[in-house]
Amino acid sequence: MDGVSHSYGARKALDDVSFTVPQGSFTALLGPNGAGKSTLFSLITRLFNTRSGEIRILGFPLRQKPTEALRRLGVVFQARTLDLDLSIRQNLTYHAALHGIGRKAAEQRIGEILKNSELSERLSEKARNLSGGQLRRIEIVRAFMHRPRLILLDEPTTGLDIKSRAEIVSEVRRLVEEENVSVLWATHLIDEIDASDRVVVLHRGTVLAEGSVEDVTEAENAESIHEAFTRLTGLARPDQPKQVETLA
Numbered sequence: 001m002d003g004v005s006h007s008y009g010a011r012k013a014l015d016d017v018s019f020t021v022p023q024g025s026f027t028a029l030l031g032p033n034g035a036g037k038s039t040l041f042s043l044i045t046r047l048f049n050t051r052s053g054e055i056r057i058l059g060f061p062l063r064q065k066p067t068e069a070l071r072r073l074g075v076v077f078q079a080r081t082l083d084l085d086l087s088i089r090q091n092l093t094y095h096a097a098l099h100g101i102g103r104k105a106a107e108q109r110i111g112e113i114l115k116n117s118e119l120s121e122r123l124s125e126k127a128r129n130l131s132g133g134q135l136r137r138i139e140i141v142r143a144f145m146h147r148p149r150l151i152l153l154d155e156p157t158t159g160l161d162i163k164s165r166a167e168i169v170s171e172v173r174r175l176v177e178e179e180n181v182s183v184l185w186a187t188h189l190i191d192e193i194d195a196s197d198r199v200v201v202l203h204r205g206t207v208l209a210e211g212s213v214e215d216v217t218e219a220e221n222a223e224s225i226h227e228a229f230t231r232l233t234g235l236a237r238p239d240q241p242k243q244v245e246t247l248a
């Protein structure tokens with residue numbers, strides 16, 4: 001992503017944003033509420049057109065080669081998007097069909113992704129029987145169905161309990177490793193970040209830092225990524241006390 005800006009009327013939500021998600025990496029897009037994370041995702045998924053700057057997915061420019069770029073992309077949006085009246089299997093196979101994947105291949109792929117998971121026993125059940133955390137996990141399976149090379153997740157653990165959050169983070173990390181896929185994980189929760197991750201710190205539409213957890217922490221002369229984030233975004237500064245509540 002290179003020099004991307006976006007405004008809603010007079011309000012600038014993204015200002016000259018550039019960063020990369022290296023192949024096979026787990027990159028956390030870390031930013032407090034209102035940083036511009038969802039706007040960025042709307043541009044990458046082409047819900048909005050990119051009017052300034054350029055977004056490339058696996059080298060394919062989104063503007064000139066949208067089909068090539070988007071077929072390599074999997075997305076888990078913040079809002080829930082499963083059909084609760086359909087079975088879990090139907091939710092997954094219908095989505096696979098949109099990508100030209102037949103029923104048999106879809107079944108095989110579901111088995112592959114859900115191996116060793118208790119959810120593989122529940123494929124015939126209606127989605128509405130599942131808990132919030134389980135629904136999220138199925139949405140993640142769905143995003144992986146067509147073997148994308150880059151997965152976007154927009155605050156995927158919002159509203160979930162600690163156990164479900166941990167399950168989701170570790171499931172996505174497992175898939176990143178097994179499938180050598182890249183992940184861009186938007187979050188404002190620092191405890192979801194692992195020492196081996198890359199981070200992009202976004203604040204008020206601007207990238208304040210990008211690199212490994214270690215590099216970003218060192219560059220800020222901080223003891224931890226938590227402290228580095230606090231310093232970068234100024235959340236703990238006494239002159240900006242109102243923003244403290246947005247810190248995870």
Ligand SMILES: Nc1ncnc2c1ncn2[C@@H]1O[C@H](COP(=O)(O)OP(=O)(O)OP(=O)(O)O)[C@@H](O)[C@H]1O
Pocket residue numbers: 008011012013031032033034035036037038039040
């Ligand atoms: N449709 C819209 N119209 C006007 N302003 C908007 C719109 N959507 C977002 N904004 C503004 O753009 C800025 C970035 O918002 P965005 O939703 O991208 O941030 P975010 O990091 O995803 O925050 P959150 O975690 O709260 O979803 C904010 O100032 C927000 O108020």
